C-alpha cells in the first residue's frame with residue numbers, strides 16, 4: 001500500500017519510541033563497510049562492459065575567449081583514436097546545479113572560465129584518448145577576462161531578493177554601548193571529494209544508462225535528459241556508491257554529458273573520468289566571500305543591531321550566491337537587522353553549493369565578530385551567546401521547532417574546562433608555543449525534502465528497501481536498514497537496502513543534510529503501512545502489534561511472519577514538507593570548543609584539542625553521525641587554516657588544482673576530536689524526530705579555531721585561511 005505524509009502537523013508519537021527494539025540510534029557499523037574495505041563495492045567508473053570506449057575531456061587553456069576550431073584531423077592518425085566530439089556545445093556550459101531541471105545552455109562556443117571542457121577525445125584505450133586530448137590542435141581567440149575580484153568588487157550587484165531589513169540599523173549602532181564593524185574574507189574553495197567525477201554511459205534500445213557519481217539522482221536525471229534532448233523516462237542513473245560529494249556532485253557536470261553524447265553517437269559504452277585537475281577546474285567551487293559584519297550591543301551585552309552583508313562571485317547569469325548570513329538571521333537577537341548578498345560577475349568557474357553553503361563561511365565571520373564583541377564588552381564569549389538566544393526568530397517571530405543551543409554551550413563549556421580560560425590573549429606559553437582556547441556556536445538549517453521509498457517484507461523475515469537516495473559516505477545504507485529493522489522487528493542483517501538507482505522510488509537525494517531524515521521518513525512510513533497490514537491480517541489494532549525477532553506478537557500470542565504472510569508485502573512511503581517548516585524555524589545547533597598552539601617563531605598553528613557538542617533531534621546512528629560531525633570539524637579546521645583555492649588574476653587559471661597544492665587537512669593536522677550529542681526530539685521535523693546533521697559539524701568550527709588563535713597569540717586575522725605568514 002502506498003502511504004504519504006505531509007508535515008502539516010507535529011507527529012504525536014514516533015513509532016521509534018514504542019517498538020523497544022533499540023536498533024535506531026545504536027552505533028551500528030556501516031552495512032556496506034566490508035564491501036568498501038575489500039574493494040568490492042563498485043564505483044561508477046568500475047563497471048565492466050564489452051567494447052567499452054574511453055573518453056578524455058579537452059580543457060580550454062584560457063579563461064575567456066572563443067574556440068574557433070578544434071582540429072580533429074590533427075590527431076585522427078594517432079593509434080587508438082575513435083573519434084573527437086567537436087560539436088562540444090552540448091556540454092560546453094557548466095550545467096545547472098541543485099534541483100533545477102534546466103539543462104546547460106546550448107550552442108555557445110565562448111569559453112567562460114579557465115579549464116572549461118570544450119571537446120571529448122574518444123579512444124579504444126584511456127591512454128590513446130589521453131594522448132589525443134594532449135595533442136589536439138585548438139584554434140582559439142583569447143579575450144579580455146574578468147579575473148581580479150579585488151578590482152571588481154565595487155561593481156557587486158545587490159541581489160534584491162536576499163535583502164532583509166528591520167528597524168533603524170544606523171541609529172541602533174550609534175546608540176550602542178559597544179559595536180563591531182569589520183570585514184572578513186574567505187577564499188574560493190573546492191569540494192575535494194576523494195572520488196573524482198566519473199561516469200560510464202550505455203546507450204541501448206533508445207535508453208541511456210549512466211553509471212555516475214552524483215548526489216541527487218532524481219534531479220540529476222532530469223538535468224541529463226534535458227541536456228541530451230531525451231525524455232526523463234529514457235534516462236537511468238545508477239550511483240550505488242559515491243566517494244564523497246560535498247556539494248560538487250549535486251548537479252550534473254561535463255563528464256556525464258560528454259560520455260552520454262559519445263555513447264549515443266557511437267552506440268558503444270563510453271567511460272569518462274575527470275582528472276583531479278578537471279574536477280577542480282570544471283565542476284563547481286565555493287565562491288570566495290567578503291563579509292561585513294556590524295554588531296551593536298548594550299552595556300549588558302544584549303545585541304541591538306546585527307548586519308551581515310556578503311559579496312560573492314559568480315559567472316554571468318548564475319544566480320547562486322553563498323547565503324553567508326543564513327544562520328546569522330536567526331541565531332541571535334537584536335532588533336535592528338540587515339542582511340544582503342551581492343554578486344560580482346567574474347569569468348571564473350561556476351560558484352555553487354559546497355559543504356554547508358552559507359553557514360560554513362558565514363559563521364567564520366559571525367562567530368569571530370561575537371568573540372570580538374565579547375572582548376569589547378569584557379564578557380565571556382559563552383555568556384554573551386547565552387544572553388542573546390532569542391525567544392523567537394528575531395524577524396518573522398516564528399518559534400523554533402526544537403533548539404538546545406544553550407545546553408550545547410553550557411555542557412560543552414563545562415566538559416571542555418572553559419572556565420580555566422584566561423580571557424587575556426598571549427598569556428600561556430609552553431616552550432615555543434603560545435597556547436589559547438576559543439569557542440563558537442554551531443547552527444545549520446534543517447530541511448525536509450519530498451522523498452519516497454519502497455519496502456518489501458518477505459514471509460521468511462527478510463526485507464528489501466529501495467529508494468534512489470545515494471550514500472555519499474554518510475551512512476544512508478546503514479540508517480535505512482536500522483529504521484526498517486527497528487520497525488519490522490528484524491535484525492539489521494535481514495534487511496537489504498538498495499540505493500542509488502533512478503529505477504527506484506525518487507528520494508530527496510543527498511544534499512543539504514536532508515538525506516537521512518527525508519529518505520528515512522519515507523522508509524518509516526512504508527514500514528508503518530506494513531505494520532498496519534500485518535495487524536489487519538491478525539485482526540488487531542496496530543498499536544497492539546509487537547514485531548520482534550521475525551515474530552508478530554500480540555498479547556500472549558506469538559507467531560512467525562511466515563504463518564501470517566502468504567507472500568511478500570510491499571509498501572511505498574512518501575514524506576513531504578508541509579506547514580511545519582512555515583510555522584517553525586528548524587535548525588540543528590551546537591557549540592565548538594578548541595585549543596590551539598601557535599608557534600612563537602614560525603606562526604605555525606596546531607589544533608591541540610577540539611570538542612564539539614551538538615543537538616540535532618534524534619540521532620539515527622551514533623557512529624555515522626559522529627563521523628559526519630568529525631568530518632565537518634575537520635573541514636572547519638581546513639577552512640580556518642589551510643583551504644584556499646587560488647585563481648590567477650591574469651588569466652583565471654586555478655593555480656592549485658590538485659590535492660598536493662589545495663590543502664585539506666590530513667591526519668597529521670588533526671588531533672583526537674571529540675563529538676557529543678545531546679538528547680533531543682523534534683516532532684515538527686518528521687516522524688523520526690531527527691534533524692539534519694551532515695553540515696552542522698562544519699558550521700562555526702573554523703571560527704572556534706580562529707578565536708583560539710587570537711587567545712593564544714593576540715593576533716586577529718580576518719582573512720581566511722589563517723596561514724602562518726599572517727601571524728608573524
Ligand code: MOS
Nearest residue numbers: 247354355511512
Ligand atoms: Mo551539500 S553542499 O547540499 O552537498
